[in-house]
Amino acid sequence: MKRGRFILIVSILLAGLLLSSVVVFGAAPPKQRETVYSLNVWDGKDFASPFYPANINTIYVMADFQNVYSVKETLVYYWPISREYMADWDSLNKDIGDTLEVLKGDKVIGTYKKVDYVFYYPKGYWGGDTKLYTGDVARAKKKEYDKALDKYWKDVDAYYKAYNEYNKAVDEFYKKIQEGKPAGKIPQEPKQPQAPTFYVTDINKAYVFSLPAGIYTIRLKDKDGKIVPGTVKSLIAFSHRREGIGYNIIPESKWTYPETADDVTQIIYQYKEGVLYFQPFTEWEFNELQYNKLSNPQSAGRPDRWIWVHMQPASNVKLDIYTGGRLVTSVRERPYYVEQVPGSSLGYNIKLLDRKENPYGSADFTGFRFSVPPTGDYRLVAVSKDGKVIENSERYIRPITSGDAKNIFIASFGPLVIGLLIYIFRRVGR
Amino acid sequence: MNSFVYRLHSIKAIIKREARSSFFGLGLYIAATIACFVASFIFNSYINTVQGNNIMVMASPLNNPLFYAVIVAALYTAISSSTALSREKDKGTLEVLFYGPVDYASIILAKFLEDIISFLIVMLLVTLFFVYAAVTTNLGFSITYLYTVFLAIFLAASMSSFGLWLSALTTKIRTSILLFILIMGGFLGLQFLEEYILTLKPENLSLSMIYIMGVLSNILRIIKWASPFSYLTNGISAVALGSTSLYLENMLGSLAYTVLLLVLTVYTLKWKGVRKP
Numbered sequence: 116m117k118r119g120r121f122i123l124i125v126s127i128l129l130a131g132l133l134l135s136s137v138v139v140f141g142a143a144p145p146k147q148r149e150t151v152y153s154l155n156v157w158d159g160k161d162f163a164s165p166f167y168p169a170n171i172n173t174i175y176v177m178a179d180f181q182n183v184y185s186v187k188e189t190l191v192y193y194w195p196i197s198r199e200y201m202a203d204w205d206s207l208n209k210d211i212g213d214t215l216e217v218l219k220g221d222k223v224i225g226t227y228k229k230v231d232y233v234f235y236y237p238k239g240y241w242g243g244d245t246k247l248y249t250g251d252v253a254r255a256k257k258k259e260y261d262k263a264l265d266k267y268w269k270d271v272d273a274y275y276k277a278y279n280e281y282n283k284a285v286d287e288f289y290k291k292i293q294e295g296k297p298a299g300k301i302p303q304e305p306k307q308p309q310a311p312t313f314y315v316t317d318i319n320k321a322y323v324f325s326l327p328a329g330i331y332t333i334r335l336k337d338k339d340g341k342i343v344p345g346t347v348k349s350l351i352a353f354s355h356r357r358e359g360i361g362y363n364i365i366p367e368s369k370w371t372y373p374e375t376a377d378d379v380t381q382i383i384y385q386y387k388e389g390v391l392y393f394q395p396f397t398e399w400e401f402n403e404l405q406y407n408k409l410s411n412p413q414s415a416g417r418p419d420r421w422i423w424v425h426m427q428p429a430s431n432v433k434l435d436i437y438t439g440g441r442l443v444t445s446v447r448e449r450p451y452y453v454e455q456v457p458g459s460s461l462g463y464n465i466k467l468l469d470r471k472e473n474p475y476g477s478a479d480f481t482g483f484r485f486s487v488p489p490t491g492d493y494r495l496v497a498v499s500k501d502g503k504v505i506e507n508s509e510r511y512i513r514p515i516t517s518g519d520a521k522n523i524f525i526a527s528f529g530p531l532v533i534g535l536l537i538y539i540f541r542r543v544g545r
Numbered sequence: 546m547n548s549f550v551y552r553l554h555s556i557k558a559i560i561k562r563e564a565r566s567s568f569f570g571l572g573l574y575i576a577a578t579i580a581c582f583v584a585s586f587i588f589n590s591y592i593n594t595v596q597g598n599n600i601m602v603m604a605s606p607l608n609n610p611l612f613y614a615v616i617v618a619a620l621y622t623a624i625s626s627s628t629a630l631s632r633e634k635d636k637g638t639l640e641v642l643f644y645g646p647v648d649y650a651s652i653i654l655a656k657f658l659e660d661i662i663s664f665l666i667v668m669l670l671v672t673l674f675f676v677y678a679a680v681t682t683n684l685g686f687s688i689t690y691l692y693t694v695f696l697a698i699f700l701a702a703s704m705s706s707f708g709l710w711l712s713a714l715t716t717k718i719r720t721s722i723l724l725f726i727l728i729m730g731g732f733l734g735l736q737f738l739e740e741y742i743l744t745l746k747p748e749n750l751s752l753s754m755i756y757i758m759g760v761l762s763n764i765l766r767i768i769k770w771a772s773p774f775s776y777l778t779n780g781i782s783a784v785a786l787g788s789t790s791l792y793l794e795n796m797l798g799s800l801a802y803t804v805l806l807l808v809l810t811v812y813t814l815k816w817k818g819v820r821k822p
Contacts, residue, residue, distance in 0.1 A: 364602070384603065490683070515591075517683070518596070527584070528578055534575070
């Protein structure tokens with residue numbers, strides 16, 4: 116009887132488990148038609164593309180940068196695996212509205228119409244340094260790209276033709292040699308055409324504008340001037356708190372595991388002596404909650420935390436290293452490559468890439484090299500082209516000289532020894 | 546002599562008596578040793594980390610061991626405060642004192658100032674130890690240490706005033722110590738809980754846990770106004786950020802906390818009386 120009940124309970128639990136698995140992984144999530152904001156926002160390094168489902172009421176953007184706003188109708192579903200709402204753009208992607216209004220309090224401070232825009236990638240789609248262009252410039256950039264692409268395809272066409280001619284000429288050349296006739300010069304292989312290194316997106320239409328730091332209300336109006344339901348949201352345009360220089364630090368002993376030193380209060384400790392390679396970045400400090408929400412409105416963040424964000428590599432700087440107010444060295448950025456030690460044992464050497472000796476070699480990384488001496492303390496600062504020390508670029512470097520904490524543990528009993536001495540002297544003195 | 550001079554004289558006399566007793570006793574030195582010993586473990590972990598990784602990047606490395614050392618020192622101060630009045634009440638010596646030129650305010654102020662002096666002696670010993678540790682390891686000794694120590698005096702003041710209030714409220718030494726440990730342990734526990742919550746990544750938590758975390762964060766936000774430890778933690782953050790306004794805000798916050806509790810202690814002692822129960 117008892118055994119039968121046990122089997123029944125186990126069977127119910129197993130069935131429940133299996134059914135719940137079906138619910139989570141097997142069923143297609145229900146989709147709902149919603150009016151959503153779809154943005155392209157500048158995050159300090161590139162443009163992120165967040166979307167705001169109907170249940171999220173606050174939009175976060177970076178102040179004083181142009182951002183792209185679109186309002187669309189799409190199908191929204193909840194995806195339990197990543198615990199977020201997703202948009203099914205393939206099924207429905209309808210651009211709506213006519214005018215976007217921005218209000219400060221009750222006062223309308225900006226009215227925006229859709230404009231043409233493109234994203235321009237000067238070093239290719241994955242190369243970074245993305246630019247946003249609107250209006251005539253956007254159209255000109257697109258034209259420039261189309262022209263470059265058109266020229267490329269024409270060059271490709273010409274290349275294949277030239278390559279056919281080249282193959283024929285090579286055959287002819289060898290034929291003449293075999294026949295013992297004068298063959299002349301060996302035919303030259305045609306050069307492959309270079310595809311455009313830059314990329315421009317198709318022209319799209321959206322509301323593009325920047326806002327100073329502040330809290331606003333945003334809403335969409337249709338052609339009749341009526342507010343489109345579900346489009347009234349809060350908008351927070353935030354800025355950074357501080358600017359500075361952050362460092363990626365590549366220790367020579369483990370070059371694939373760099374550390375970061377983003378704040379002036381951070382001290383870099385090196386065990387005894389060693390070589391460090393510094394990669395400076397310009398950085399801005401943001402509120403963690405605001406910055407996280409910027410690229411992913413459904414993510415969490417802490418309003419009481421601040422994070423430094425590396426914006427771009429600091430160019431045209433040198434690093435000055437001081438000890439006790441005296442300049443020890445002034446370091447410039449150099450390319451380095453990693454050479455594995457020959458044989459089966461593990462190990463590598465990091466070497467300076469000398470362009471004269473090795474003109475075709477490629478660098479594994481570039482950085483500012485500093486060999487930390489075994490003692491002392493060092494102050495590192497980034498100096499700009501005009502000789503000024505860049506604010507918040509200072510870091511201290513200290514070699515740790517102690518191998519264990521034995522002496523520290525012993526020293527911790529110092530107060531007790533002092534107390535006992537005082538106690539004994541008082542007792543003896545009585 | 547007017548009443549103010551009498552009061553000042555009696556305050557001085559009580560402080561002198563209490564300070565002598567603390568200085569020649571072992572309690573103060575044991576507290577300093579525990580504070581240094583606790584800090585040693587953190588120094589040890591630093592050395593192990595930098596030895597294992599060859600590199601370590603850290604902001605104000607002395608602040609973390611100092612935080613724990615200050616907590617130990619402040620707990621010692623507060624425990625001696627929490628027993629100060631109840632012990633004298635229990636022995637009947639408090640009543641005797643009131644036959645002389647002593648009033649409620651002067652006895653409480655004297656006990657409070659003596660506790661601060663004891664705390665300063667503990668911190669002096671702790672600082673000597675920190676200087677030794679910083680020099681032998683080359684971790685470095687920065688001005689932020691002194692800022693933190695200065696702020697720690699205000700933490701000790703808050704905790705001492707809290708201890709005195711408990712002492713005035715209770716008649717038995719055991720009750721006041723237990724009550725103090727319970728409340729301060731709760732505050733400290735909540736503070737560590739908050740720090741633990743901050744390390745969790747919400748994306749890795751279930752929805753119900755995120756909800757619980759949110760509720761807990763809001764409770765902690767309210768409670769931290771009553772916890773002296775939060776003034777120290779926020780003050781340490783202010784030192785790290787170089788924010789003078791935040792530093793002053795925490796300093797003034799704990800000062801107001803201290804004044805409020807000292808006044809409350811005077812009224813509580815008046816209400817409860819000084820006679821042996």
